Amino acid sequence: MSQKFRPSRRNAAGFTLVEMAIVLAVIGLVIGAIAIGKDVQRNAEYTKIKNKFIDQWEQSYNQYYQRTGVVLGDSQTAPRLMVNGERYAPVEVLSMSGGNMTGVTSPGSVCNGATGANMGTAATNVAMRTLFTQAGIRMAPGRAEGFEDRYVYLDSNGNPQEIQVCFQWNPPSNASGSGNVMVITGLTPDLARMLDQMVDGKPDAQEGRFRMQGVANGVANAPGVPWNRTNDDSIASPAAAGDNLQRDESQVATVVAIYKMNQ
Numbered sequence: 001m002s003q004k005f006r007p008s009r010r011n012a013a014g015f016t017l018v019e020m021a022i023v024l025a026v027i028g029l030v031i032g033a034i035a036i037g038k039d040v041q042r043n044a045e046y047t048k049i050k051n052k053f054i055d056q057w058e059q060s061y062n063q064y065y066q067r068t069g070v071v072l073g074d075s076q077t078a079p080r081l082m083v084n085g086e087r088y089a090p091v092e093v094l095s096m097s098g099g100n101m102t103g104v105t106s107p108g109s110v111c112n113g114a115t116g117a118n119m120g121t122a123a124t125n126v127a128m129r130t131l132f133t134q135a136g137i138r139m140a141p142g143r144a145e146g147f148e149d150r151y152v153y154l155d156s157n158g159n160p161q162e163i164q165v166c167f168q169w170n171p172p173s174n175a176s177g178s179g180n181v182m183v184i185t186g187l188t189p190d191l192a193r194m195l196d197q198m199v200d201g202k203p204d205a206q207e208g209r210f211r212m213q214g215v216a217n218g219v220a221n222a223p224g225v226p227w228n229r230t231n232d233d234s235i236a237s238p239a240a241a242g243d244n245l246q247r248d249e250s251q252v253a254t255v256v257a258i259y260k261m262n263q
Contacts, residue, residue: 187257
């Protein structure tokens, strides 16, 4: 073999340490960019849920009040100032002017179709879509016509989750806050924290307009309570916070939130 066809030692050598370090650094940057991109995309989706779904339902609720003079489902001739007040028929005979309302039976929720967790039953709920349509109020687009109260998104594991909204009146003794509220089911813990941050300025499960259902107010002037569910919690056990039974590919556990209305 002639000299010009003989491979040199330099050409037969492998990668140098510097070249391998550069390649590994580039791979690390690509992986980091992908991870950051997923977080940015998910945060953008959560912001969209707040602006295009939750806020629009609050606006529809406020428009109903402005147009009819009463809150959703209340009587225009004998208002009780509570959601679904027109169908309020407690066993107790109490006067709105002087009665103690802490122990009365609440009217049914105003929902649309089948309801989420802790939203009453079909026998006591009122069709929300009917009330808004009768008042000529445009609802949030939601999933589709007839399913305006639903919104589908992907959780952090890439599995679909469905949000549902209802409205109801909570008595003053309710641990999640009293008054007329929007009940929101199907929130992953990270979505609930972000919504709480956007509404109240801090993710506190027991204080503010946006809070977790069933979390009672703490001691006065004491620190708040964090949203106690995580992506490691089993979705089959809603109360089992911290059970660490969730697989990486499983559907993320969800929480129910209470969003207090202004009227």
